Amino acid sequence: MTQKNTNSVNKDIASEEREELLNVLKARFEKNMHRHQGIEWEDVQAKLDANPQKLWSLNEMEKSSGEPDVVGYVKETDEYIFYDCSVESPKGRRSVCYDREALEARKKHKPENSAMDMATVMGIELLTEEQYRELQKLEDVDKKTSSWVQTPANIRKLGGALFCDRRYDTVFVYHNGADSYYGARGFRGSLRV
Structure with missing residues (x-):
């Protein structure tokens, strides 16, 4: 997309x-x-x-x-x-960097899109870290993949972004450069109706 x-x-x-x-x-x-x-x-x-x-x-x-x-x-x-609620980070939303700023900052090997841009087009929001942890209380997800989560402005301002996963029966939150992207990292969204 x-x-x-x-x-x-x-x-x-x-x-x-x-x-x-x-x-x-x-x-x-x-x-x-x-x-x-x-x-x-x-x-x-x-x-x-x-x-x-x-x-x-x-x-x-x-x-x-x-x-x-x-x-x-x-x-x-x-x-x-x-x-x-997919078991792994949604397949159709992987290999994306965090946001438009990160996408535009990449000089080589740009991904096709960013998590924030995709979410905006879809009319959804990235899960927050708190929401991600709520989901993990319902069931174990992202045992092989990881998912970008909403990143606080102070971290993003310094070039970073947060992602989460479940390993060793524990939910971890990590950081990466916002311009990074991996085949096993996507994002999960939320929608209020």
């Missing part, structure tokens, strides 16, 4: 694709009730039906192998929270 102007992206889903996505999301929801105890699928689907652009974003998450699923509900804002 290359950088696109967010305004020029068609955010409509064909009705057949919409139905297929809803079936996939419902099946995943029902198979993984430990991620969203006390939440009913009918309530989630009603929110999705009322927010077609959010459904488009979930479709982008799904197409890039993120396997999005509901992981919570915020009563104050009446929003359901989706995270990428």
